[in-house]
Amino acid sequence: MAKQKQAEVKTPAPATKDRLVDAALELFSQKGYSATSVDEIAESIGIKGPNLYKYFKGKEALLDMLSDMSDEQYLMQMGMVKASPIKISNAVELKAYAIGQFQFTVSNEKVSKMRKMCTIEQYRSENFKKQTTYHQIDVLEHTFTAIFKDLIAEGKVKDVDPETLAFEFFSPVSLLVQWCDREPDRKDEIFKRVERHIDFFIDTYFIEK
Secondary structure (H helix, E strand, C coil): CCCCCCCCCCCCCCCCHHHHHHHHHHHHHHHCCCCCCCCHHHHHCCCCHHHHHHHCCHHHHHHHHHHHHHHHHHHHHCCCCCCCCCCCHHHHHHHHHHHHHHHHHCCCCCHHHHHHEEEEEEEHHHHHHHHHHHHHHHHHHHHHHHHHHHHCCCCCCCCCCCCHHHHHHHHHHHHHHHHHHHCHHHHHHHHHHHHHHHHHHHEEEEECC
């Protein structure tokens, strides 16, 4: 008796809308938002430019969707939402948290590409300038200032200005993220520098580790 052939299960191809989102992000991160046309986005997935309007009102609608997706992932990871508030109790937890943020920031493809796009566009657009400052300064300042305020109040960190302490902690890491964007093949070397910076900071400012 011949064996009955089992029907081949195929993974469904990504929907056209999802493919357009991915294509837009790729092009925006390479050329910038303003230098990318609707036709380029559509043609990169094999459809005509006007067909894009079946799925999105235009290029700006694509950007809005990408921004919302990126913001949700980023703020969740940073512990900036009520569902997952961040609480750091000691030096070990601070190091683990900071390293986790670095690894997420350089490894998450969507977040990385959005950051590259903002780096290109921040000098061309007021909106992108504000968005870049929000992600690269405001969120980090808010998060780490709150962390150091608590640690100072608990007597675990030296009693210095928590906002200045926050900047001293995250600024070198932010520079190393940018280096990783430029030279991703040196990621392991850069990661070691991140660890050395965090260890030095802990040795310098923590009273109780």
